[in-house]
Amino acid sequence: DTEVTQTPKHLVMGMTNKKSLKCEQHMGHRAMYWYKQKAKKPPELMFVYSYEKLSINESVPSRFSPECPNSSLLNLHLHALQPEDSALYLCASSARANTEAFFGQGTRLTVV
Amino acid sequence: AQSVTQLGSHVSVSEGALVLLRCNYSSSVPPYLFWYVQYPNQGLQLLLKYTTGATLVKGINGFEAEFKKSETSFHLTKPSAHMSDAAEYFCAVSVAAGNKLTFGGGTRVLVKP
Numbered sequence: 001d002t003e004v005t006q007t008p009k010h011l012v013m014g015m016t017n018k019k020s021l022k023c024e025q026h027m028g029h030r031a032m033y034w035y036k037q038k039a040k041k042p043p044e045l046m047f048v049y050s051y052e053k054l055s056i057n058e059s060v061p062s063r064f065s066p067e068c069p070n071s072s073l074l075n076l077h078l079h080a081l082q083p084e085d086s087a088l089y090l091c092a093s094s095a096r097a098n099t100e101a102f103f104g105q106g107t108r109l110t111v112v
Numbered sequence: 113a114q115s116v117t118q119l120g121s122h123v124s125v126s127e128g129a130l131v132l133l134r135c136n137y138s139s140s141v142p143p144y145l146f147w148y149v150q151y152p153n154q155g156l157q158l159l160l161k162y163t164t165g166a167t168l169v170k171g172i173n174g175f176e177a178e179f180k181k182s183e184t185s186f187h188l189t190k191p192s193a194h195m196s197d198a199a200e201y202f203c204a205v206s207v208a209a210g211n212k213l214t215f216g217g218g219t220r221v222l223v224k225p
Contacts, residue, residue: 004155033213042202042215043156056212090155100146101213103155 006091006104014112015081021107023074023091032074033101034066035090043090049074081111114139114205118216126224131190133219135177135203138184145186146204146213147177156202162186173197198223 004025013019023032031050035043048056049068063085065077074091088108092101119134137143144163148156160171167179173196177188186203203216 042218045212048212100158100161105155
């Protein structure tokens with residue numbers, strides 16, 4: 001199984017809503033990532049978890065809150081988002097540092 | 113710090129022609145280099161990677177890339193373009209110090225029949 005599964009595929013939320021994005025992998029990978037990708041731009045790193053501990057936080061606003069409940073799951077909790085937060089949110093995992101990252105299909109988020 | 117520059121945000125090739133996508137990197141330590149492909153509204157798929165060893169690496173779908181340290185380059189090629197190669201391609205670099213993968217700006221490939 002070489003898949004990273006993200007749910008939901010699409011999400012529309014209001015600026016006062018609270019929602020969560022979910023990511024799951026069963027490859028035994030110990031590093032997991034959240035990226036944000038705007039249209040026609042490369043992915044931008046948001047957070048990195050290594051062995052279930054947050055190792056990199058790229059100065060992301062606190063309205064984005066990551067959580068890694070166990071080695072297979074990664075969540076991104078969303079609260080009070082702005083329309084400019086609308087983007088494709090990509091989850092990825094890798095076996096360890098500097099090995100190739102496997103990406104999920106992404107969640108297309110629209111904030112209205 | 114590490115960075116990646118992809119020369120040309122758009123490349124147009126004819127079906128059957130050579131595909132050449134250029135990538136130059138900057139890194140203070142030996143880099144690990146990757147090429148990813150992204151089809152519309154999808155995630156990224158790894159095409160190939162360079163870590164250590166052989167400088168010419170072969171990937172999926174007939175792509176290959178050559179690591180040239182003296183030129184700090186990792187250009188991607190495919191001898192004969194196919195219509196299904198139309199997509200966005202990203203070069204990326206990571207370094208031994210951590211898990212951070214840094215992407216270039218991307219190159220969109222258009223394949224003409």
